[in-house]
Amino acid sequence: MRPITGRDELDLFTRFPYALNSELADDLDAGRRRTDWMWVALHGNRLLGRAAWWGRPDSADPLYLDVFDIDDDAGSARIDIGAQLLRTTMAAALPPGATPPEYIRFVPPDWRDGEQSRRVVDGRMAALEQVGARLFVERLRLEWRAGTPIPPASRRLEFRPVHDDEEILALMTSAMDGTLDAHSRDDMTRMPAREAAELHFHDELAGYSSPREWWRIATLPGGEPVGFVFPARNDYNPIIAYIGVVPAHRGNGYIHDILAEGTRILAEQDVPRIRAATDLGNQPMANAFARAGYLTYERAITMTWS
Structure with a gap:
């Protein structure tokens, strides 16, 4: 060896x-x-x-x-x-x-x-x-392919760029409440939600070289934020890096409008595909990706050492 x-x-x-x-x-x-x-x-x-x-x-x-x-x-x-x-x-x-x-x-x-x-x-x-090692989570790996129809622009929500890092962190912290994501839930067994949001932001999101101008905050017509989507490009592919709806606005189907907006932003870059992932147990998010035309092309097994 x-x-x-x-x-x-x-x-x-x-x-x-x-x-x-x-x-x-x-x-x-x-x-x-x-x-x-x-x-x-x-x-x-x-x-x-x-x-x-x-x-x-x-x-x-x-x-x-x-x-x-x-x-x-x-x-x-x-x-x-x-x-x-x-x-x-x-x-x-x-x-x-x-x-x-x-x-x-x-x-x-x-x-x-x-x-x-x-x-x-x-x-x-x-x-x-x-x-x-022990099994931690199984995830769906998803792909939108060029030519797949994109739902029309939302008539319920408006989208704007992110103001600053503090706005991002505040929304990410709020979205941690009730999350179905296994990594976020595990982080919050060891740290407050704000610290978990900062860890995710600085260890992953802040490192992407793609333009932050792609990131979007979803708001009601009066300006109240309901969620966010961060389209990006990692070292290999265009991706939906992070997406969420804040707890006060869950249950209204806004995730479909927000995912469609993120997909549209990347599709406008003339990319052949967009990659995304979600936990097998996060059925609402899996359903949203399927409705938006994303196909499960493989799964990912994650194991960890405690």
């Missing part, structure tokens, strides 16, 4: 098929990956397992474990091999005593329906459980 030696071993590392394989070279160039964060388990020339971490270019430590595969032809030993690979790479890639960052795995939308796909997902999860 060892890290790859460099880009010359990407062919070795990508012997296991996975959606992220095509991004690895660019991630290495951009500093989102490092060769010492990309490990392989070998038996002679045979690849038995691999693991890779992802981080921002300025990150000293990785932020996610998002590539982890084991040879499914290795029988029952594959889980032990996978667990040993995880222990080895965690000891090398993480600071001593640190809680590992979350693991994310993209899986087919119907992964539970096929014997092979279920075996693959269950095997990786079993190896992670051996090293202390």
Whole structure:
């Protein structure tokens, strides 16, 4: 078990098929990956397992474990091999005593329906459980594709740009009340809603290089805010980065108007697709995306260490 030696071993590392394989070279160039964060388990020339971490270019430590595969032809030993690979790479890639960052795995939308796909997902999860990880949440990964009709502009709401960071944080804090998002709910077991909103804003939203002029506050005709949507572009795709309705205005279907506005802003940039995600258990948000023409193209399994 060892890290790859460099880009010359990407062919070795990508012997296991996975959606992220095509991004690895660019991630290495951009500093989102490092060769010492990309490990392989070998038996002679045979690849038995691999693991890779992802981080921002300025990150000293990785932020996610998002590539982890084991040879499914290795029988029952594959889980032990996978667990040993995880222990080895965690000891090398993480600071001593640190809680590992979350693991994310993209899986087919119907992964539970096929014997092979279920075996693959269950095997990786079993190896992670051996090293202390537990299932945290399953999320829908969604995609709007160019040419999909966009609902007409809202007749009930008006949209304006964001005034400043304080307005954003106040609305995000309000939207935390009653949220169905697993990450936000978990954050609020350890910190006040305002602190959780600040963490989300500074760790993610503030880092996007796309224009903040795309962000919109939804208001009633009199100017009272009812919600917000933050269209953006991450390192890979245009996305609906964050969307919410404040508690006092939930139950009126405003989420459909707000999502349509965010989708329209990105579609006007002539993009081939728009990506989004929501928790499997957040049925109202999942319904809103489906109504707006977003398709579930895959799911994401997230596991964490407590």
